[in-house]
Amino acid sequence: MSAKSPARTLPGASGAAVPVRSLAALADLGSAAILEAVAKSAKELVRSSDLDQSLPKVIEHIGLASDVNRAHIFTIDSTTQDGCILSHHLWVLPGTPASPAFDHPADSMAAAGLGPWAAKLAKGDIIVGHVRDFDAPARALFESGQVKSALAVPVFAENEWWGFVGLDDCRNERDWTSAELDALRTLAELIGAAVARVRRLKELADAEHIIENSPTVLFRVAAIEPFPLLFLSRNSRRYGFDPDAVKALPGGWQRLIDATDLPAVMTNTRAIAAGDIEHAVSEFRVNTRAGGCVWFESRSGAIRDEHGRITAIEGILTDITERKQAAEQIAALARTDSLTGLANRAAFLDRLQTEFARARRDGNPFAILYLDLDHFKDINDTLGHTVGDALLVAVAERLKNCLRATDLIGRIGGDEFAVLQVDASDSRRIEALAAKIGETLAAPFSINGNQVHTAASIGIVPWHIETETPITMMVSADLALYRAKDCGRNQFQLYASDLDRQARDRGVIGEDLHLAVQRGEFELYYQPQWELATGSVVGLEALIRWNHPSRGLVLPDDFIPVAEVNGTILPIGRWTIVEACRQIRAWQDAGLTPPVVSVNISAAQLKLAPDFDQIVTGSLADCGLAAHQLELELTESVLMETTRRNKDLFDRLERIGVRLAIDDFGTGYSSLDYLATFHVNRLKIDRRFIKGVTISPEDDTIVRATVSLAHELDIEVVAEGVENARQQAFLLSAGCNAAQGNYMFEPMPVARISALLRH
Numbered sequence: 001m002s003a004k005s006p007a008r009t010l011p012g013a014s015g016a017a018v019p020v021r022s023l024a025a026l027a028d029l030g031s032a033a034i035l036e037a038v039a040k041s042a043k044e045l046v047r048s049s050d051l052d053q054s055l056p057k058v059i060e061h062i063g064l065a066s067d068v069n070r071a072h073i074f075t076i077d078s079t080t081q082d083g084c085i086l087s088h089h090l091w092v093l094p095g096t097p098a099s100p101a102f103d104h105p106a107d108s109m110a111a112a113g114l115g116p117w118a119a120k121l122a123k124g125d126i127i128v129g130h131v132r133d134f135d136a137p138a139r140a141l142f143e144s145g146q147v148k149s150a151l152a153v154p155v156f157a158e159n160e161w162w163g164f165v166g167l168d169d170c171r172n173e174r175d176w177t178s179a180e181l182d183a184l185r186t187l188a189e190l191i192g193a194a195v196a197r198v199r200r201l202k203e204l205a206d207a208e209h210i211i212e213n214s215p216t217v218l219f220r221v222a223a224i225e226p227f228p229l230l231f232l233s234r235n236s237r238r239y240g241f242d243p244d245a246v247k248a249l250p251g252g253w254q255r256l257i258d259a260t261d262l263p264a265v266m267t268n269t270r271a272i273a274a275g276d277i278e279h280a281v282s283e284f285r286v287n288t289r290a291g292g293c294v295w296f297e298s299r300s301g302a303i304r305d306e307h308g309r310i311t312a313i314e315g316i317l318t319d320i321t322e323r324k325q326a327a328e329q330i331a332a333l334a335r336t337d338s339l340t341g342l343a344n345r346a347a348f349l350d351r352l353q354t355e356f357a358r359a360r361r362d363g364n365p366f367a368i369l370y371l372d373l374d375h376f377k378d379i380n381d382t383l384g385h386t387v388g389d390a391l392l393v394a395v396a397e398r399l400k401n402c403l404r405a406t407d408l409i410g411r412i413g414g415d416e417f418a419v420l421q422v423d424a425s426d427s428r429r430i431e432a433l434a435a436k437i438g439e440t441l442a443a444p445f446s447i448n449g450n451q452v453h454t455a456a457s458i459g460i461v462p463w464h465i466e467t468e469t470p471i472t473m474m475v476s477a478d479l480a481l482y483r484a485k486d487c488g489r490n491q492f493q494l495y496a497s498d499l500d501r502q503a504r505d506r507g508v509i510g511e512d513l514h515l516a517v518q519r520g521e522f523e524l525y526y527q528p529q530w531e532l533a534t535g536s537v538v539g540l541e542a543l544i545r546w547n548h549p550s551r552g553l554v555l556p557d558d559f560i561p562v563a564e565v566n567g568t569i570l571p572i573g574r575w576t577i578v579e580a581c582r583q584i585r586a587w588q589d590a591g592l593t594p595p596v597v598s599v600n601i602s603a604a605q606l607k608l609a610p611d612f613d614q615i616v617t618g619s620l621a622d623c624g625l626a627a628h629q630l631e632l633e634l635t636e637s638v639l640m641e642t643t644r645r646n647k648d649l650f651d652r653l654e655r656i657g658v659r660l661a662i663d664d665f666g667t668g669y670s671s672l673d674y675l676a677t678f679h680v681n682r683l684k685i686d687r688r689f690i691k692g693v694t695i696s697p698e699d700d701t702i703v704r705a706t707v708s709l710a711h712e713l714d715i716e717v718v719a720e721g722v723e724n725a726r727q728q729a730f731l732l733s734a735g736c737n738a739a740q741g742n743y744m745f746e747p748m749p750v751a752r753i754s755a756l757l758r759h
Contacts, residue, residue, distance in 0.1 A: 033065040033066075034065045034183040034184070036065065037061040037064070037183075037187075038061075038062075038190070041057075041058040041061050041062065042190050044058055044061075045058065045191065049197075049201055050198075051194065055073050055191070056089050056091065058191065059071040059072065059073050059089055059090075059165070062165070062167070062184070063091040068093070068167045068169045069092065069093045069096040069169060070091065070092050070093070070096060070102060070145075070147075070166075070168040071090075071091040071167055072088065072089065072091075072102075072167075072168075073089040073163065073191070074088055074089075074105075074163045074164055074166065075087040075088075076109070076118070076121075076161065076162070076163045076164070078162070080108070081118075082109065082110035082111070082115060082118065083115065083121075084107065084108045085105060088105055090102070090103065096170060097146055099144060099145035099146065101144045102145045102168070113138050113140060113141045114138055115137075116135070117138070117152060121154040121161065122161045124154055124156070125154070126152065126153050126185065127150075127151070128152070129149065130173045131143060131147055131173075142168070145170070147169065148169055148170060148173045149172065149174040150167065150168050150169070151167045151176055151184070153165045153166075153185060153187070154188060155191045155192050156188075156192045157193075157195035157196045157199070158192075158199070162191075162192060162195055165184060165191070167184075216317065216319075217232065217233050217235060217239075217317040218231070218232070218315075218316055219231060219232050219233070219253075219314065219316075220312050220313070220314040221253070221269070221314075222312055223272075223303075223312050224273065225270075226254075227313070228252060229246060229247045229253050231314075232246055232253075239288050239294055240289035240290055241256070241289070256287065257284050257286055258285035258286070258293070260285075261282075261283070261285055264282055268280035268282050268300070269300070269313060272300060272302050272310070273302075273310060275302070275310060278301060279299070279300065279302075280298075280299075282297075283295065283297050284296060294319060295319070295321045295323075296319060296320065297320045298317050299316055299318075300314065301314065301315060334346070335347035337411040339389060339393060340393055340395075341396065342396050342409055342410055342411045342417075343408060343410035343411075345410065345411075345412050345413060348410030348412065348420065349474075351408050352368070352470045353470050355420060355422065356463070356473070360465075364422070364423065365424050365425045365462065366420060366421060366422045366423070367421045367424040367460060367461065367462040367463065368419070368420060368473050368477045369418070369419040369421060369459070369477070370416070370419075370459045370460075370461075370474070370477035370478055370480070370481045371416070371418075371419070371437065371456045371457060371459070372414070372415045372416040372457060372481065373391075373395065373441070373454045373455070373456060374454060374457055374490055376414075376415040376454060383450055383452070387447050387450060391445055391454065392411070395417070395441060395454075396409075396411065396417075398441060399417060399419070399440075401440070402436050404422075406423070407419060407421050407422060408420040418474075419433070419437070421433055427462065427494075430462060431492070431494075434458050438455065438491070442454075442455045442456075442490065455489060455490035457484040457489045457490065457491065457492075458481065458491070458492035459478060459479065459480030459481030459484055459492070459495065460477065460480055460494045460495065461480060461494075461495040477495065479495060480494060480495040509558070509559055510562050510563075510568075512548065513559060513562065513566065513568040513572070516546060516568075517572060517575055521547050521549070522545070522547070522575060523544070523546075523749065524543065524544060524576065524579055524750070525543045525544075525747040525748060525749055526542055526597070526747065526750070526753045527540070527543060527740060527746065527748070528540055528740070528756065529541065529595075529718055529739065529740040530744050530745065531737065532728060532737065532738060532739055533732070537595055537757070538595050538596075538737075539596050539738070540594065540595060540596070540753065541597075541598045541740065542576065542580045542598065544556050546559055560572075560602065563604075564602055564604040569602060569604045570604075570605065573601070573602065574615055576599055576600075577599055577615055577616060577619050577630075578619050578622075580599050582623055583597075584597055584623065584629055584630070585624065585625060592754065592757045594629075594757060596628070596631050597629065598631035598633040598661055599630065599631070599632060601632050601634050606649065610649065612649060612653075613653050613656060616630070616632075616653065616656060626657075627656050628658070630659065631658065631659035631660070631681065632661070633661040633662075633684070634660070634661070634662065635662070636662060636664065636665060636666075659682070660679065660680050660682075661680075661681060661682040661683070661684055661718075662682070662684060663720075664684065664720075665683045665685055665686060665706065666685060666686050666706060675709075675713055680713075680715055681715065682715065682717070682718055683706065683715055683716070685703060685706055685707075685718070685720060685736075687720045687741075688721075689702050689706075691721060691723075693727055693730045693731075694726055694727070694730050703719070703730075703734055708735070711735065716737050716738070717738070718737065718739065719731050719740070719741075720739075720740050720741065721740075721741050722740065722741035722744070723741055723743050725743070727741075
């Protein structure tokens with residue numbers, strides 16, 4: 001037989017569901033013993049929040065009152081179809097035979113042979129009857145425990161099947177009365193209510209534990225000035241505050257907030273209390289009892305009664321200290337040079353802006369010293385970027401030791417640094433600092449086992465009341481820096497107004513260069529190179545000239561540096577190669593046999609034009625020239641930079657077959673290893689050494705050594721800048737092949753060179 005519980009439930013005082021039917025009604029049904037057991041069980045379940053302690057007592061009460069041999073409470077996983085058993089509480093009447101199947105039940109009801117029971121109990125059915133009437137699997141199970149009749153009452157907690165209460169009678173084939181079934185049904189409802197209550201208590205305990213260990217503090221304050229504290233969650237103790245002590249604090253909770261942040265907090269609080277806003281978010285610092293500081297984010301809002309009146313303000317405080325610290329670290333990193341630890345460009349300009357405004361307001365003068373390292377690129381190229389970076393770090397340390405704590409030094413980029421010197425009313429003090437920096441950086445550095453030498457070129461600009469902007473000062477300092485470089489490096493130069501004029505001139509030249517190629521304003525002059533022994537012409541160097549419409553004939557030193565900066569070096573360089581090849585073809589067509597023609601190549605051309613080799617190949621092909629008729633002339637520094645950074649481009653140029661000459665030989669910062677690595681046709685000894693021959697024994701030695709080195713490597717030698725017979729005689733005695741200079745031939749236009757070639 002089976003029956004469903006028709007009981008209705010109402011919420012009790014505890015919030016748990018309790019049966020509607022009264023204990024008196026059960027008494028009327030004549031089940032006093034079970035009624036008393038249910039009453040005892042109710043007390044046990046209400047008193048205890050630990051079901052593992054109360055449930056064994058409950059089934060003992062019911063087992064004795066029901067006069068059965070065994071009483072069970074099973075907890076079931078209702079999500080499984082086979083009735084997986086989670087726990088089992090068992091009471092056994094003394095003298096009852098032991099049974100392994102009942103003392104140690106299977107893992108699931110299906111495994112025990114009670115699969116159909118699980119489906120019925122999950123629907124709310126009570127299962128009751130004589131064992132001889134059960135189906136075969138269930139009968140086998142109960143007979144193994146000598147059970148004659150059994151009963152199972154389902155337990156539901158919060159409308160979910162939780163488990164069941166089971167009773168086994170081993171002595172009689174018992175017929176359970178409706179009163180007994182009602183009593184057991186009531187017991188099941190009490191157990192279900194207890195389970196639900198324990199769950200809610202655990203959820204509350206878990207929530208309280210989470211809050212206690214979380215960085216989120218709950219608070220409530222009254223909505224009337226001075227907004228006294230009504231509630232503060234206990235986890236505020238983690239910051240050293242006792243909620244009761246804070247409530248009693250003279251001056252209120254406001255005393256805990258940093259004075260800088262308090263006004264904004266109070267403004268929001270008053271606005272909520274007045275009903276002007278419903279919610280507010282603010283960030284503020286709280287000074288802890290340990291002397292530290294905690295950043296909180298406050299999210300607060302109004303609490304209203306049923307009439308809409310604001311009765312309190314409550315909210316949550318979230319600890320955002322780590323976030324604030326991380327933001328500060330990120331901000332610091334954003335203003336710090338990652339290599340040297342100095343202020344970066346942005347931080348330096350911010351401080352410059354501040355000092356500029358202060359000088360305008362209070363008349364406190366300051367100065368900028370803008371510097372970079374001489375020949376730093378050569379150090380990078382020869383010793384590697386690791387040594388270069390280590391040198392920058394060491395330079396930064398030396399610079400810091402030169403300054404006062406009130407001064408600022410920043411790395412502006414690359415090997416450029418800037419110093420902001422405050423209280424610089426005396427120009428002698430500014431110059432003394434510049435001299436100190438120059439002397440300090442000129443001392444050798446020991447970097448990774450290398451003794452590295454460098455120096456600094458420094459541009460200085462003091463603040464003046466007529467200075468327009470901080471950026472104007474930086475531009476002026478940069479101009480002064482380049483004046484120091486142009487004057488020989490390893491020195492400092494003060495800014496002068498004529499530098500602005502020169503800068504403007506360069507700007508005008510730059511604008512004109514963009515149109516010069518299109519207008520056909522460039523022209524090639526050629527300077528012959530002669531054989532010292534015979535005087536015959538053995539080569540021509542193509543030298544570009546600019547026929548400017550208003551400035552007249554402009555020499556390359558006045559416009560090539562500008563072209564390299566503004567990018568016009570690309571069309572100018574392309575035009576030079578094309579024009580030189582065209583002119584060689586024209587001479588050949590005129591029946592002349594021109595010697596090899598050399599064209600100067602700058603580093604910017606090779607860096608900005610990855611297809612440079614194609615320009616050369618195309619020009620030769622268009623004019624039908626052999627590759628050996630054209631010579632590319634590069635300085636040592638250009639050759640070194642090219643071979644290190646664009647070696648594949650250099651290899652392609654070699655495969656084309658054009659000749660290669662090294663200009664200004666002896667002035668580069670190199671180990672000469674490229675002479676053995678690449679096929680060099682000619683060395684051109686720099687004019688500064690030729691100028692000193694027969695006058696300086698050192699120059700004599702350098703020239704003789706260079707000629708000897710070239711002969712050993714089977715390389716031709718050309719001496720540049722030969723101006724007199726004395727120099728020519730020395731070069732002949734030293735074994736030099738050829739010369740170039742105004743002693744025999746100055747640069748000439750095409751017509752004069754053509755006449756020379758005819759003779």
